[in-house]
Amino acid sequence: MDPERPLDALNAARNKRVIVELKNKSQILGKLKAFDIHINVVLDEAEEHENGTMKRRIGNAFIRGDAIVLISPA
Amino acid sequence: MDPERPLDALNAARNKRVIVELKNKSQILGKLKAFDIHINVVLDEAEEHENGTMKRRIGNAFIRGDAIVLISPA
Amino acid sequence: MDPERPLDALNAARNKRVIVELKNKSQILGKLKAFDIHINVVLDEAEEHENGTMKRRIGNAFIRGDAIVLISPA
Amino acid sequence: MDPERPLDALNAARNKRVIVELKNKSQILGKLKAFDIHINVVLDEAEEHENGTMKRRIGNAFIRGDAIVLISPA
Amino acid sequence: MDPERPLDALNAARNKRVIVELKNKSQILGKLKAFDIHINVVLDEAEEHENGTMKRRIGNAFIRGDAIVLISPA
Amino acid sequence: MDPERPLDALNAARNKRVIVELKNKSQILGKLKAFDIHINVVLDEAEEHENGTMKRRIGNAFIRGDAIVLISPA
Amino acid sequence: MDPERPLDALNAARNKRVIVELKNKSQILGKLKAFDIHINVVLDEAEEHENGTMKRRIGNAFIRGDAIVLISPA
Numbered sequence: 318m319d320p321e322r323p324l325d326a327l328n329a330a331r332n333k334r335v336i337v338e339l340k341n342k343s344q345i346l347g348k349l350k351a352f353d354i355h356i357n358v359v360l361d362e363a364e365e366h367e368n369g370t371m372k373r374r375i376g377n378a379f380i381r382g383d384a385i386v387l388i389s390p391a
Numbered sequence: 392m393d394p395e396r397p398l399d400a401l402n403a404a405r406n407k408r409v410i411v412e413l414k415n416k417s418q419i420l421g422k423l424k425a426f427d428i429h430i431n432v433v434l435d436e437a438e439e440h441e442n443g444t445m446k447r448r449i450g451n452a453f454i455r456g457d458a459i460v461l462i463s464p465a
Numbered sequence: 466m467d468p469e470r471p472l473d474a475l476n477a478a479r480n481k482r483v484i485v486e487l488k489n490k491s492q493i494l495g496k497l498k499a500f501d502i503h504i505n506v507v508l509d510e511a512e513e514h515e516n517g518t519m520k521r522r523i524g525n526a527f528i529r530g531d532a533i534v535l536i537s538p539a
Numbered sequence: 540m541d542p543e544r545p546l547d548a549l550n551a552a553r554n555k556r557v558i559v560e561l562k563n564k565s566q567i568l569g570k571l572k573a574f575d576i577h578i579n580v581v582l583d584e585a586e587e588h589e590n591g592t593m594k595r596r597i598g599n600a601f602i603r604g605d606a607i608v609l610i611s612p613a
Numbered sequence: 614m615d616p617e618r619p620l621d622a623l624n625a626a627r628n629k630r631v632i633v634e635l636k637n638k639s640q641i642l643g644k645l646k647a648f649d650i651h652i653n654v655v656l657d658e659a660e661e662h663e664n665g666t667m668k669r670r671i672g673n674a675f676i677r678g679d680a681i682v683l684i685s686p687a
Numbered sequence: 688m689d690p691e692r693p694l695d696a697l698n699a700a701r702n703k704r705v706i707v708e709l710k711n712k713s714q715i716l717g718k719l720k721a722f723d724i725h726i727n728v729v730l731d732e733a734e735e736h737e738n739g740t741m742k743r744r745i746g747n748a749f750i751r752g753d754a755i756v757l758i759s760p761a
Numbered sequence: 762m763d764p765e766r767p768l769d770a771l772n773a774a775r776n777k778r779v780i781v782e783l784k785n786k787s788q789i790l791g792k793l794k795a796f797d798i799h800i801n802v803v804l805d806e807a808e809e810h811e812n813g814t815m816k817r818r819i820g821n822a823f824i825r826g827d828a829i830v831l832i833s834p835a
Contacts, residue, residue, distance in 0.1 A: 320646055320647040320655050321647060322647055322649055323647045323648060323649050323653040323654060323655045323675055324649075324653075325647065325655075326646070326647060326655040326673060326675050327675055330673075330675075339460060339461075340637065340680070341414065341416075341460060342637075345461070350394055350400070351394040351395060351396055351397045351399065351400060352397060353396055353397050353398075356653070356677050357397040357398075357430070358397060359394050359397045359400040363463070375461075375463045376463060376464050377400065377404075377463060377464055378461055378462070378463045379397055379400050379401055379404075379461065379462040379463070380460065380461050381430050381456065381457075381459050381460060381461070382677065383457065383677075383679065384414070384459075384460040384461070385677050385680075386635060386637060386676065386677060386680040387635075387641070387671075387674055387675065387676050387677070387680070388674070388675040389659070389671045389672060389673060389674045389675070390672050390673055413534060415488065415490075415534060419535070424468055424474070425468040425469060425470055425471045425473065425474060426471065427470055427471050427472075431471040431472075431504070432471060433468050433471045433474040437537070449535075449537045450537060450538050451474065451478075451537060451538055452535055452536070452537045453471055453474050453475055453478075453535065453536040453537070454534065454535050455504050455530065455531075455533050455534060455535070457531065458488070458533075458534040458535070487608060489562065489564075489608060493609070498542055498548070499542040499543060499544055499545045499547065499548060500545060501544055501545050501546075505545040505546075505578070506545060507542050507545045507547075507548040511611070523609075523611045524611060524612050525548065525552075525611060525612055526609055526610070526611045527545055527548050527549055527552075527609065527610040527611070528608065528609050529578050529604065529605075529607050529608060529609070531605065532562070532607075532608040532609070561756060561757075563710065563712075563756060567757070572690055572696070573690040573691060573692055573693045573695065573696060574693060575692055575693050575694075579693040579694075579726070580693060581690050581693045581695075581696040585759070597757075597759045598759060598760050599696065599700075599759060599760055600757055600758070600759045601693055601696050601697055601700075601757065601758040601759070602756065602757050603726050603752065603753075603755050603756060603757070605753065606710070606755075606756040606757070616794055616795045616803050617795060618795055618797055619795045619796060619797050619801040619802060619803045619823055620797075620801075621795065621803075622794070622795060622803040622821060622823050623823055626821075626823075636785065636828070638785075652801070652825050678825065679825075679827065681825050681828075682783060682785060682824065682825060682828040683783075683789070683819075683822055683823065683824050683825070683828070684822070684823040685807070685819045685820060685821060685822045685823070686820050686821055709830060711784065711786075711830060715831070720764055720770070721764045721765060721766055721767045721769065721770060722767060723766055723767050723768075727767040727768075727800070728767060729764055729767045729769075729770040733833070745831075745833045746833060746834050747770065747774075747833060747834055748831055748832070748833045749767055749770050749771055749774075749831065749832040749833070750830065750831050751800050751826065751827075751829050751830060751831070753827065754784070754829075754830040754831070
């Protein structure tokens with residue numbers, strides 16, 4: 318299925334593991350549980366990664382949309 | 392319960408201890424008392440941490456939403 | 466009283482001394498006289514502090530909301 | 540008179556000399572002639588100061604609100 | 614066909630390979646699948662490039678509009 | 688005439704030479720031809736100045752409002 | 762014809778060659794094909810220039826408005 322709108326692509330990723338890249342350069346990996354039109358997202362089983370290695374386990378993470386650059390499958 | 396929307400996850404964290412990561416790199420730990428759609432938040436018994444050590448006790452803290460990157464359980 | 470909404474916490478701080486931390490790293494201390502939904506605030510008897518020492522007396526200070534990171538009791 | 544809202548404080552400063560601190564660290568001193576809800580302001584007899592010394596006379600200055608951090612009496 | 618409005622040009626690029634340049638200087642190449650008025654975009658078969666060499670394969674990428682500078686044909 | 692609102696001051700400057708200071712530190716001098724509520728402005732016979740010397744002639748310049756810090760008479 | 766509003770000046774530049782200066786300091790030259798109220802623009806036969814020399818040919822370029830500082834005739 319081709320997404321008609323960008324949020325369709327996020328919807329298709331719900332409950333799947335994604336990488337969220339932040340403007341501050343860190344990467345948060347986790348299972349996408351929720352998002353809204355501001356691209357605020359909630360990840361479950363989240364981990365912060367930097368340069369390919371895990372820095373810390375975060376658990377449940379609410380990320381503010383305007384801190385986000387890119388979301389892709391993990 | 393899975394959050395349908397990101398703010399549901401913040402609502403579930405109300406009265407629990409959270410870590411609020413800021414764009415300026417500092418972390419504020421405290422009990423989440425209130426939030427709104429701008430992600431302005433109020434923490435109680437708040438402390439500022441940096442690199443894993445407590446820098447200062449803040450007490451009651453109002454944090455402006457656009458300064459926030461990530462909110463997670465403490 | 467627990468604040469239901471973040472602005473309730475600012476309302477409870479009216480006429481009390483607060484520390485306003487700015488994105489530019491300086492801290493303004495003063496008595497909170499007014500605020501609005503943009504978190505524009507007015508402080509009375511305001512002083513600018515840096516690294517724990519007072520840099521200058523400001524008197525009455527209008528601070529633009531989007532310059533603010535955090536507001537807490539002084 | 541206590542300001543109920545932050546813009547009341549700006550209104551009380553109309554036609555008085557103020558210091559406008561900018562995000563780019565410079566300070567503009569001048570007589571406050573006009574402002575609006577975006578905190579765009581107009582100063583008359585304006586001067587740019589840096590580290591306590593006058594850098595140049597500007598005359599009439601329109602300052603865009605989102606460049607402003609703080610406005611206080613001169 | 615000349616685009617009347619900028620989004621017409623993005624519409625004409627749908628399903629074609631594009632380069633998306635980000636404010637953080639990296640370039641994401643991929644097939645444009647979706648976009649909206651915020652210029653949030655979704656790319657398929659996406660790759661991150663830096664200084665002309667591919668850094669990593671991303672697959673499906675949601676890019677937040679406000680992180681984007683420029684979109685052009687690959 | 689005292690400006691009631693900040694845009695009145697810009698209106699009074701129409702067809703006069705102004706200095707537009709940008710967030711990126713450069714100064715654009717030129718005759719103010721048009722502006723809008725976002726403070727997007729158009730200058731005619733515009734020149735870019737840096738540290739008091741002219742860097743280049745621009746001619747007709749459209750400047751996006753959010754890049755602007757201050758507008759004053761040249 | 763004097764532009765009444767800033768977008769009139771962009772309209773007059775349609776199908777002419779312009780220089781678009783970006784907040785990231787690069788310059789994009791090309792023929793202005795489309796723009797909107799956010800100052801999103803589309804250029805044709807676009808080239809990226811830096812310090813007066815061409816860095817690369819871009820062809821058709823969609824530039825997000827908030828990345829733009831200034832648009833002028835090439």
